[in-house]
Amino acid sequence: MSVLRTSSPLLLLVLLLRNALTYSEKCPAVCNCTVSSFYCASLNASTLHNSLLYLSAPDSITILNVTLRGGDVASVKYFPFMQNLEFLDISGTSLTRVDFPSEIRFPSLRTLLLNSNKIEELTEDSFAAFPNLEVLSLRDNNISTLSYEYLKLIKLRRLDMSHNSIKNLPTRVFRLLSNLEYLDISMNEMKRAMSSDFQSQQRLRHLNLSRNSLVQFDFDTFAKNVRVVNLLTLNISGNPIDKISSWDFEFDRLQIIVASDMPSLRVVDASAFSKAKDLRLIDLSINPNLSYISPSAFENCSSVHSLDVRGSGLEVLFASNLKDVAQVKIAESSLNCECMLAEVDNIASSTIDDWEDVTCTSSEGNNMKLSAAKSGVCEPRPILPFGSRLSAQLGSTYYLYCGARSEKDEVYWKLPNGTTMRGAEPMKPSGVSVMDYFSNSLYHPDSQFVPARPRIYPSKEWLRIDVVAEKDEGEYECIVKRGKQKVTRALSLSVERVAIEIETLSTGPHYISLSWNQTLAIQAVDRVALRLRIIDAKSNERLIQLSLHNPWTTYNVMRLRPNMNYTMCLEYSLAETLDKPLLSSCIHAATPQIHSLFSSVDTSVIVIFLGIIALFIGFNVLRFVWNYLHIWQQTKKRSRMAASLSGQSIVSHSSTINGVTYENEQLALRRVDSTSETSACLLPGGSSSSGTSDVPV
Template identity: 30%
Template sequence: MFITLFDSLLKEFVNHRENESNDNGFTLCTIDVSDLALLIHGFVHSVMYLEMGDVACPQNCNCTGGLERWTSTVCSGVGKPDELFTQLKGQQLTLLNLSLTKSSISDLTHFPTMKRLNFLDLSNNCISIFNIPPGNSFPSLRQLIVRHNHFTVIERDAFTMFPAMELLDLSFNFIGKVDWEAFRLYRLKQLIIANNNLTSINEHMLRFMPSLHYLDLSHNNLQLIKSSYFFFAQRLKEMNLSHNKIKTFIYDSFSSLYQLEVLDLSHNNMEIIPSTDLRQLVSLRILRMGANRFKRIVNSELRHPMLHEIDLSYSLELRVLEQFAFSQIPNLHTINLSYSKSLTYLSPRAFIKNTMLYSVDFSHCALEVLPDQLLSFVSQGFFDHNPLHCGCVVKSVAKYISHLRNLEQTTCSSAKGVLRSIATHATWASEECRPEPVLPFGESVEATIGEQCSIYCASRQPSDILLWRLPNRTDISTENYFPSPVRLDVVLAEDEGEYRCAVKREQHFVYRTIRLKVRKPAVTLYVLEVGSHYVTVSWNASLPVHSKDRVHFFLVVRDEYGMKSRTVELSLYNPWHTYNIMKSRMNQSISVEILMSSTPSSVDTFAGIYETQLEISAQWQMSIESSLMTFGIHLSLPMEGRALQKIHGSM
């Protein structure tokens, strides 16, 4: 039988070579060594398949591609994985796709080498380490899926046996650590590590993945983002960081991602939009930041010339969109703020420069009126499930009904509390829009000494006049529909009190009172290190100074008599919150002061804002003496500082 097989192969080979000879104009005389090797190789494999006969597909598997030569095998619930591995050895030259799921696989030491394998799915097993023998290689593998396994650590060079891999899915594991250069995968395009336990990213994790286009780190425990995280991912097009605990961005976090087009930061703990970091994403097209803790979006906070789509849905704490909030996004096409259930005030001029805007979604918010200027140029607007007032929206509905969607679900309340669908607006009786101040943050506002604070109040109609009365009895009038909030650049203890906001319309005068409560900052000072001739002092990052360009930060060293021996100006941008006091002597009192001035000339010209002290007994090195050191945080303002704090900006 084998002789007949070999004779058949030889005749087929000779005929093939004769055809090549005739085509190329020369005569077949001999068979060289390479030709003979090729002939023998084909004979051996033919014998192997002949000996196998009609190989049955393993139990709990589904095989395709023929009984003798499988190209695809899908197995689930295999009881004895090692026996299956033995069976697969006979198919290692033909198998292209292999799926072994829900089979309690934990050991891969007997996993056969498969040179042609393109796709491998090992999901829903018990694998905690890729212990495939080092000599085994899978040069053709493009996709590896290992979801729902028991990985806790990804060790260095864990996937070197897959040099051609383009997609790696490690989601739904227990990964808390990724070793240095764990992914040495030069062709990898998609990396998915979602639903794991990562708290930080190794700065070398992405170092040897120059082709990476998609990165998914969603559903982890990341709390901050640093620039070193993505320094080597310069070709990244899309990144998903949603469902983490991200609150802080440090050191130009996205400076290297100049090709990034899609970024998902939704479902995190961000309280302030990271404007500076986001501006580095010059190619950004889609930005998702919904379900964060933003309370307001201020004038020109977002600046992206290429951005087309913004998703801020489920921003449950968002209350205000100020005027020109999106004015620096000229190509904005779609914005979604649905289910922002605290969004009470939308400035009529929030989108005044967004002439390319096509669709806005404000469904399930807390809006009482419709923004006429927005409806005048947007093609489709969703405002269903808002507490709209019929008397305040009837003119807008009649004029821009063709721009509104979900008309049946978009309702308003009449003066008598009757709920009406705007689809029936033509049948409504005439009704007045009652003058009433709109307070996005309610009647109570809290702020911390040193931070920036805005107190918001708005009217419902363009003809209304807005009046303010400050705690010091100063009256301010805003005779237009675009009122200015009371904005304090630096909150002082004396700012606490009642702020009265009144709406005047003809003979009507309605006012409401907003109470500002000022808290003391939670400042903690401590000695970080004590040497023979120096002291390192440190403080926490709880000084909420936003006007850093106007505030000057000094460290003052005083001797035992209270006299200043040293004054050093520090930077409020210092991320380390520490300072080394060199050439220190015993029995010194050290005071850290924060001062506000546009042109500081002398520390003595400032009046105190807030001061706290902490006494620490520290032992100097190379000395048996003990010194009592006093550390203090002192916030102060120049005597003319109150003139610098004025009401400015618009809603």
């Protein structure tokens, strides 16, 4: 027993050396092989063939890691079965499809890397061979579409699909990835990302949406009723987002948000991060056009450790932004010396990490170090993040931004109609109502439902128009007042009309099917009524209430009169002024008359049909006459025969003695027989007959 114990390590070493030598002898020349790993780069057809043969050998059962880098690998359908394989890297090749053999399984594989290939599409069987896969990387390929059927990997924890051509995420595309913790879909072409896409990922910790084409986080993006509760890190940098609106990020446990390098970003609204109470790091750096961060943007964020706004277009960073921030970086920004120094004096708890590198511009236009600048008067000049010439689409919810340089300044708004309104504190968002005017009308049939909030609401940071109407077009004034000082900036708003065109799809005696090309972008759905007005030739009118939530731009108008002209108008109206539509688009249509059977049939068809009927009738009449005569003749003959059998003549009273009777016929037959016998006796060589003829009595 002691001999075995002492020789066991030696025996194990000998076996390992033997295996190593065996692998060295079989290993392809350009590859690196060990007992547990196989690495091969710059593959060609011959090297790939030898590599697959090597991996197919019985001794390859000990290989845990396989790496095939570069070269000509167009397909993996001949990849051998390796029961103990845990790591597989096939990157930098010409692989165009993921076609691993579906009839075999790799039960031990945990990591699959398919980076920098030419994969264009996935199929249902692409990853069927890897039931226990935990890490999947498809970075830097040409994938453009996704489906939940492609990603049936319930144990997957990490997915990297960055640097592809994905344009959109189908609804709940990741529904089967319930254990996903890390998701990277950066460097794609997505224009929107909804929280329902990540509804099943309750374990998701890190989400990277950077370098896409995301335009805005609005009411239908990261919807309020669906939350990714465990998300810790969110990266949205490099997207063309122009503002971060109130309550955009309702992630209770979010700790890090990166929103840097976004040239379109101009505003961070009030309460933008208020729902993310556990934020530790906020990166808003390299946003050259970011000119205004609301004083209450970080409200309720009491544990922010670091705020980075370097390289921004901020003229001032309010002390309220920094009251709960431990460290801040503001170098390379467009700070105003006098305004920033006034705020620095009120900063007590924050540390400006790059204080010595912070520069500013004085009121005289001189650039200098902020640390060397002298205190002065910060002029109450309005800040217009989006400029003075603005454009809004008809029916949309629009904000005209104008902020002050000091939290103590007062802001007034003057409307195109001359009304002056004082700006209040920004209204806390209450969420967008999911119940539109159509639904409200159903629940309140006896009263006209009108939202309690005003259509135009002025605040110290913006003027909100709940629903843009044509009458809102014109010149606005933003007035910033500090004591006796007053500075005014003009803003010009133009309203973009939407050309909605209606067309008829089909018509019938009692219906007309309508379709229209587009709809208004209504966010305040509880404030706008969508109706279809129907007017007939007799000026009778009917209104049909439609829902703004209906995704189909079609409607079938029923219960119409035949052979009638109609005027049909699609109308968008404010709840408070239903008789004055925001937009009306009309079309004239007519219902056809109800046609009878003969009026809908061609004349030639009727003639042919009547001809066929005439021939049929004539044929049957002739047949009837023929049958009648035939029956009459047969009946007449039978009657004669019956009368003769009874000894009665069936001839008429005008008949002669030659009438035919049964007796006369018998007599005639006998006479014929007698005549025949007499003729026979008179023949030459014949003898006379001794018989006599029968004479009828």
